[in-house]
Amino acid sequence: MDLQNILKKYREKIIQEWVERLHSGPSKRYRERPLDELRMTVAGAYDASHAVLIHNDFSKTACHIEWITKTRLEGGFSLSEVQNAYELYRVLLLPVLMKELKGAQLSKAVEQLDRCLFYTITRYSDYFQSLHVRVIKNHAENLEHEVENRTKELAESEAKYRVLVEEINDGYFVNQNGKIVFANKAFCDIHGYKPAEAIGRPYLDFIAHESKEEVRAIYEERMANKKQQQNLYMYYRLHKNGTSFPTENKVKLIMYQGIPAVAGICRDITVRMEMERQIRKSENLAHIGQLATSLAHEIRNPLSSVKMNIQILLKNVEFDGNDKRRMEIMSSEISRLEKILAEMLDFAKPLRLYLEPTPINDIIEKCFDIIDVKIKEKNITVRKKYSKGMPWVMIDRDKLEQAIINVLLNSVEALSPGGEIGILTKKEISKGGSVCIEITDDGPGIGEDDLPYVFDPFFSNKKKGTGLGLSNTKKIIEAHGGSVNISVRRQHGTHLSLLIPSRKIV
Numbered sequence: 001m002d003l004q005n006i007l008k009k010y011r012e013k014i015i016q017e018w019v020e021r022l023h024s025g026p027s028k029r030y031r032e033r034p035l036d037e038l039r040m041t042v043a044g045a046y047d048a049s050h051a052v053l054i055h056n057d058f059s060k061t062a063c064h065i066e067w068i069t070k071t072r073l074e075g076g077f078s079l080s081e082v083q084n085a086y087e088l089y090r091v092l093l094l095p096v097l098m099k100e101l102k103g104a105q106l107s108k109a110v111e112q113l114d115r116c117l118f119y120t121i122t123r124y125s126d127y128f129q130s131l132h133v134r135v136i137k138n139h140a141e142n143l144e145h146e147v148e149n150r151t152k153e154l155a156e157s158e159a160k161y162r163v164l165v166e167e168i169n170d171g172y173f174v175n176q177n178g179k180i181v182f183a184n185k186a187f188c189d190i191h192g193y194k195p196a197e198a199i200g201r202p203y204l205d206f207i208a209h210e211s212k213e214e215v216r217a218i219y220e221e222r223m224a225n226k227k228q229q230q231n232l233y234m235y236y237r238l239h240k241n242g243t244s245f246p247t248e249n250k251v252k253l254i255m256y257q258g259i260p261a262v263a264g265i266c267r268d269i270t271v272r273m274e275m276e277r278q279i280r281k282s283e284n285l286a287h288i289g290q291l292a293t294s295l296a297h298e299i300r301n302p303l304s305s306v307k308m309n310i311q312i313l314l315k316n317v318e319f320d321g322n323d324k325r326r327m328e329i330m331s332s333e334i335s336r337l338e339k340i341l342a343e344m345l346d347f348a349k350p351l352r353l354y355l356e357p358t359p360i361n362d363i364i365e366k367c368f369d370i371i372d373v374k375i376k377e378k379n380i381t382v383r384k385k386y387s388k389g390m391p392w393v394m395i396d397r398d399k400l401e402q403a404i405i406n407v408l409l410n411s412v413e414a415l416s417p418g419g420e421i422g423i424l425t426k427k428e429i430s431k432g433g434s435v436c437i438e439i440t441d442d443g444p445g446i447g448e449d450d451l452p453y454v455f456d457p458f459f460s461n462k463k464k465g466t467g468l469g470l471s472n473t474k475k476i477i478e479a480h481g482g483s484v485n486i487s488v489r490r491q492h493g494t495h496l497s498l499l500i501p502s503r504k505i506v
Helices: 003-009 011-024 028-032 035-055 059-074 079-100 103-141 147-166 185-191 209-225 270-314 321-348 360-370 372-377 397-414 469-479
Strands: 171-176 179-183 230-238 244-256 259-268 356-359 381-386 392-395 420-428 434-441 483-488 494-500
Touching (some): 003 035, 003 103, 028 079, 171 244, 185 230, 209 244, 209 259, 360 434, 397 420, 397 494, 469 494
Antiparallel strands (some): 171 179
């Protein structure tokens, strides 16, 4: 489904929820407005945004902003109240886009939505400001006739404007001669300064090192050209504690107290960039999954045919000695390849759970039965400590067995002959009665540098293996609503815990 059809399909639903949230939200002024009026204004905003997203037509948005600005100013609304009302469009539409679109379509739609809302909110802010400037100019024109009265009104208007600017969620500042001469509370907050510390400070003190030259060039070019134009750019701002964050800045050349200056609105875009990073990561994993599935299907059939013929040849009594050993090695290696293909397919295909009440301890015992031969081959000691009275849990038995076996096989492969594996089950009372499975070994452990990546697909330091075992384990446990944690033991070895939440317990 394309974006246009999505907007048509969800129009009434989004408008209705938008109205309900405004009417029941924290803004007293919106709660006092008639529902019919709210529906009319929300529908107008929705249709104007539709024109921008589908036809790149900003005219309806401009008309809507002119009308709504006058209406909301007359109603005593603050700038932030209307900004927050517009932001609800993103809150309601974004989950719909993530549900209906995937990959590049989703990325493009999110980018269009961001562009649409940034234009709407900044255009509203600019128009809001221009109306106030117009009011101030009117006061100035009549100042000769009513000096005392108009001076009072001007002071009240300026005070009201400052209060409204202070309520903006985004940082608002004025940069004059390379120094910050005005900054609202939001600007100070996102940079970690108090207002008294920010005013008078060079604007480059608020720019991270990697962005200083770029921002300096933009500022100097703007001041040199003296053009009344708007400019939007992304840079990294510098917090007082030395950290930097991605920020979006929209600046404009203005006259401040009779001297040219640059006014700007800066917005923290850390969350947006993280969302975009997650989308790109999901797309990459989807491509990898498709490739893995395709390769696995192409390889599996000829591999099965080769294995079957080797097994037939092994039954030939004429094979003995080295020839028979070579055939057995070939059969073993083909089995290993089949296991790798199975792991790739498990990673690529969507996970479906078939839940049933199951005793955790029984599942663990079955897992040890399955890998018993490998454990005996290395003479590994297994120490079990099962808590009594463990509850039955609603889980997918086969999937959980797969998850536990993946962990146990990692330990078996890492251990030297005579090593030890420990397994413990318990009920975590502090976590709502969740069931916890802890698996430890006394192997070489995991390097500190590798620890953050052990659950990433295809990450492995082993000579053999796909690096999908722990990734699939994490996928299975999280599908059950649980979590997986891994750490290095104090002496040596690895400690891994699987937690299944209490909501699955019956």
